[in-house]
Amino acid sequence: MTETKLFLLPGDGIGPEIMAEVEAIIAFLNAKGLTNFVTDRGLVGGCAYDAHGAAISEADMQKALAADAVLFGAVGGPKWDSVPYEVRPEAGLLRLRKDLGLFANLRPAICYPALADASSLKADLVEGLDILIVRELTGGVYFGEPKEIVTLENGQKRAVDTQLYTTSEIERIARVAFDLARTRNSRVASAEKRNVMKSGVLWNQVVTRIGKDEFADVKLEHVLADNCAMQLVRRPKQYDVIVTDNLFGDILSDVAAMLTGSLGMLPSASLGAPDAATGKRKALYEPVHGSAPDIAGTGAANPIAMIASFGMALRYSFGLVDLATKLDQAIAGVLGKGLRTKDIAKAGEATITTKEMGAAILAEFKTLVG
Structure with a gap:
């Protein structure tokens, strides 16, 4: 099976925590022989500024350009509020979009049936959205x-x-x-x-x-x-x-x-123009939410948007539509069982951690893949 290069940029705040749950899914797919993803990690955002004085280093920018797809976590936080405008954490993401030519951002807003009551709108307005x-x-x-x-x-x-x-x-x-x-x-x-x-x-x-x-x-x-x-x-x-x-x-x-109930639920894809020779597009996949530094390290982060962003990569960059569909089904299945992270739980409802949600989705995914 041809090697596929995934460049991981976890970023700041909860970025590394939610990226870890995607890495577990990648490891399963590789071990199963369904994919041959080769991953590499880099720095972007505030952590890159701390290490290099820039929101993304030239070396990591070259790795992003060479990758088949980039998976991006989140950037920013109060720690870097006073850094110069040109090297603020968000500048790393803007440069990635510009240098990779990512002109088309796809943001699905899907309301899972089990979360219709979690929306700020009445359930009948959003159910099936x-x-x-x-x-x-x-x-x-x-x-x-x-x-x-x-x-x-x-x-x-x-x-x-x-x-x-x-x-x-x-x-x-x-x-x-x-x-x-x-x-x-x-x-x-x-x-x-x-x-x-x-x-x-x-x-x-x-x-x-x-x-x-x-x-x-x-x-x-x-x-x-x-x-x-x-x-x-x-x-x-x-x-x-x-x-x-x-x-x-x-x-x-x-x-x-x-x-849909929470920013923590929504993925996105950013695509470039098709390559004239190969037809492949440069692509970056990221959750819509931010770095949430206030909950970083507490285990409260919702990894679903990051996992669903990887699902979009399977669909749009690698043509693995069946696996992408099954990953979406795994997310829906876990939510249907009533498992909730704090951001999508009702008052008084039991919650699970980032790792527990990731593990539950992976277990459901394994059952669907067979």
Whole structure:
């Protein structure tokens, strides 16, 4: 079996704890002969700053570029609040996205039946929820120039962030969304702010053209991003695939995340363009949640989002759809048995630790794999 390189970047806070549970699944798959993953570890975020004075070292960046996929934990924490902006922990993730060309971020928001009551919304609004948010990841206001804080002649300071998109950037993310919609319910909602932003006008025009010319079989609707946020809370199951820009995607995906009961439940995938020779995409997989330094080392972290992110890697990077499906089923099975980490437990309900949840999912997965 061909070797497959996985580069692990656990990061800060709870990152190393949740990554350990994925490593146990990788070890099982390799021992079973179902995969031949070769793993390597690196530093990213605050721990990389402590070791190298940068949010990711050049050596680890090269390892990420050479890997078949990158698994990323979480970065940041109060310890690094005062470090220079250019080397803040989050800069490591931004560089990975930029240098790997990861322009398409896929964030599913799935409400497992057993967790419908854990959502902040009524169970009937979220039970069976299955939304996929496709977020443009390498353009927009996070990367546009100028990006600066300057002192004016009158002594006041002025901060500038630039929202910038080109036709080709919008075209490629739109095609990803339409392609994925074809594998689901063939519905795309495009979210922007065309009423007040010129970038929103262009986004609307380009997505409309791509939908009409190339994906006439997919139903397209346009929604203002602020209204989309409201609709996600009002009636979330009206959506199938939502495609949006970097800033609005960041916000809307976190709104959708909380519909499921906990940020600790949601995975994500960030994909690049297919290689012209091999057809393979650079890819990074990470949980939506942050580093949660307040619970690091306590055993309270929920590893499900990290495990599900690995499941997305099996599906999108390695074509191991059956294993990915069984891993999703294992997560659902464990939740169906009433096992809960603290973040998804009701008041007074018994909870289990990070390691116990990881072990339970692995045991269920082993049963399904056979």
